[in-house]
Amino acid sequence: MDWQFKRKYDVCVIGSGLSGMTAANGLAKMGHSVLLLEQHYQCGGLAAYFKRPGGYTFDVSLHGFPVGMVKSCRRYWSADIANSIIQLPHIRFVNPQFNFETTFDRVDFTDKLIHLFKIPAETVERFFNHLRGMNFYDDDKRTTGELFEEFFPNRPDVHRLLMEPITYANGSTLDDPAITYGIVFSNFMSKGVYTFKGGTDKLVQSMLVELQKNGVDIAKRSQVDKIFTKDAGDRKSVCGLRVNGVEIECRAIVSNANLKTTILNWLDEGVVDTTFRKETEAVRLNNSSCQVYMGLEEGDQFPEIGDLIFTSEAPAFSSAELKSYETESRTFSIYYPSIRPESKTPRYTIVASTNALWKDWKDLSDEAYTAAKEALKERTLRSLDKFIPGVADRLGWIEVATPKTFHRYTGHWEGASFGTKFEGLKVSMELPNHVNGLYHSGSVGIIMSGWLGTINYGIITANNVDKFLRRA
Numbered sequence: 277m278d279w280q281f282k283r284k285y286d287v288c289v290i291g292s293g294l295s296g297m298t299a300a301n302g303l304a305k306m307g308h309s310v311l312l313l314e315q316h317y318q319c320g321g322l323a324a325y326f327k328r329p330g331g332y333t334f335d336v337s338l339h340g341f342p343v344g345m346v347k348s349c350r351r352y353w354s355a356d357i358a359n360s361i362i363q364l365p366h367i368r369f370v371n372p373q374f375n376f377e378t379t380f381d382r383v384d385f386t387d388k389l390i391h392l393f394k395i396p397a398e399t400v401e402r403f404f405n406h407l408r409g410m411n412f413y414d415d416d417k418r419t420t421g422e423l424f425e426e427f428f429p430n431r432p433d434v435h436r437l438l439m440e441p442i443t444y445a446n447g448s449t450l451d452d453p454a455i456t457y458g459i460v461f462s463n464f465m466s467k468g469v470y471t472f473k474g475g476t477d478k479l480v481q482s483m484l485v486e487l488q489k490n491g492v493d494i495a496k497r498s499q500v501d502k503i504f505t506k507d508a509g510d511r512k513s514v515c516g517l518r519v520n521g522v523e524i525e526c527r528a529i530v531s532n533a534n535l536k537t538t539i540l541n542w543l544d545e546g547v548v549d550t551t552f553r554k555e556t557e558a559v560r561l562n563n564s565s566c567q568v569y570m571g572l573e574e575g576d577q578f579p580e581i582g583d584l585i586f587t588s589e590a591p592a593f594s595s596a597e598l599k600s601y602e603t604e605s606r607t608f609s610i611y612y613p614s615i616r617p618e619s620k621t622p623r624y625t626i627v628a629s630t631n632a633l634w635k636d637w638k639d640l641s642d643e644a645y646t647a648a649k650e651a652l653k654e655r656t657l658r659s660l661d662k663f664i665p666g667v668a669d670r671l672g673w674i675e676v677a678t679p680k681t682f683h684r685y686t687g688h689w690e691g692a693s694f695g696t697k698f699e700g701l702k703v704s705m706e707l708p709n710h711v712n713g714l715y716h717s718g719s720v721g722i723i724m725s726g727w728l729g730t731i732n733y734g735i736i737t738a739n740n741v742d743k744f745l746r747r748a
């Protein structure tokens with residue numbers, strides 16, 4: 277095979293998701309030679325975008341992140357990237373239990389909880405302070421559901437308000453550890469919801485410019501399928517990998533690919549001990565998603581209907597309903613032309629997102645799969661019609677993605693949108709204790725998920741790899 281890159285690096289990073297790119301960039305800035313390998317023809321991983329005829333550009337996972345992204349991007353990327361982050365001020369909730377607009381921050385949520393939901397001010401204050409004080413190292417065994425019951429007993433409407441947006445943001449449910457809720461919700465509550473002006477395409481291009489400036493070799497269409505190790509005392513040590521059939525030598529590897537693939541598929545049997553292997557096998561994946569991408573016909577426009585709409589027709593909230601095959605709960609992300617001010621083809625686009633389960637989609641025959649996608653389109657258009665009457669007749673493009681789509685483009689087991697459940701964090705963090713020089717960095721444990729979580733994990737991993745390389 278024709279290989280245009282070197283055959284020996286300090287570090288190979290497998291996967292160019294936000295975490296992989298951040299780790300690669302950090303390591304290159306620390307002075308290490310870095311090869312970034314991406315199996316797809318486009319970098320970004322789930323931070324994906326795609327273009328369609330008619331001048332449409334669709335964003336896959338640019339729906340909103342906490343303000344912390346500004347600091348992380350300034351520190352680990354560039355001032356230009358950080359300066360393109362803007363607030364989405366119009367967040368709407370529309371469901372049978374409540375209907376209002378919010379800036380989705382602590383001040384406005386406090387106001388809504390007190391005046392709309394009639395919760396005593398003291399309880400609201402105590403709740404927010406409790407969340408702020410939550411610490412990853414606390415041994416708090418409570419679930420999010422139990423936490424809600426403690427502060428807001430018998431108030432399913434309040435539970436819905438607090439949980440629904442976070443389920444969309446990181447796939448967590450009422451049954452997950454309260455810490456996974458507390459950290460992420462507090463991040464959003466600090467100053468609201470933010471997005472990247474210019475779209476995912478501009479963000480990824482800007483990151484690639486930085487990576488190249490810092491000397492990272494970037495190999496796209498490069499599929500890794502094996503990690504090589506050698507004896508190193510009481511455990512194995514990383515010595516290289518195989519990509520597109522070519523063997524590359526390296527002293528450390530950061531895998532941004534799926535945690536389970538990395539440990540269970542790419543390492544030889546016996547490289548990690550049986551207990552750790554079993555622990556990895558037991559890691560549960562987070563749910564997947566469906567999306568409907570819609571573009572308004574050229575020249576058409578609609579009035580401002582909000583930036584992000586959490587809408588549902590389900591009478592009450594339940595984590596199961598949100599993930600069910602025929603869920604009536606979805607978010608609409610509305611992209612006005614102002615999001616891509618430099619675009620030569622200004623368009624209004626909308627992305628409808630629902631949570632979804634791999635098991636509901638994986639075994640459908642081609643015929644049933646096509647029919648299921650059509651049915652999803654119809655349900656989505658029916659729901660959107662309430663906000664934009666007659667929308668079905670005004671579209672220049674419509675297309676559906678399912679858990680199978682996410683699986684195909686990222687290789688994530690079960691098309692997981694947000695990595696693994698909480699227990700994945702421990703396995704991910706402990707990997708280098710089992711194989712010298714092998715690190716994982718990417719959405720895991722709910723907390724390290726989403727754009728902000730995964731970028732931060734990327735830099736944490738880069739620092740650990742740097743320490744390892746210097747020690748070695």
Ligand SMILES: Cc1cc2nc3c(=O)[nH]c(=O)nc-3n(C[C@H](O)[C@H](O)[C@H](O)COP(=O)(O)OP(=O)(O)OC[C@H]3O[C@@H](n4cnc5c(N)ncnc54)[C@H](O)[C@@H]3O)c2cc1C
Pocket residue numbers: 290291292293294295296313314315316319320321322323336337338339340341445498499500501532533534565566567629682685686687688692693694695717718719725726727728730
């Ligand atoms: C529908 C949807 C909506 C979302 N919305 C939001 C949102 O609004 N806000 C938010 O903060 N987060 C959101 N997320 C989550 C967020 O997109 C992810 O948490 C984040 O982008 C994941 O980044 P990552 O680096 O961890 O992994 P990924 O982006 O999954 O990257 C992994 C990379 O590894 C590559 N790879 C895999 N196997 C190999 C191999 N064998 N060889 C080489 N490369 C390989 C993949 O191709 C991929 O590029 C959403 C996710 C989905 C699916």
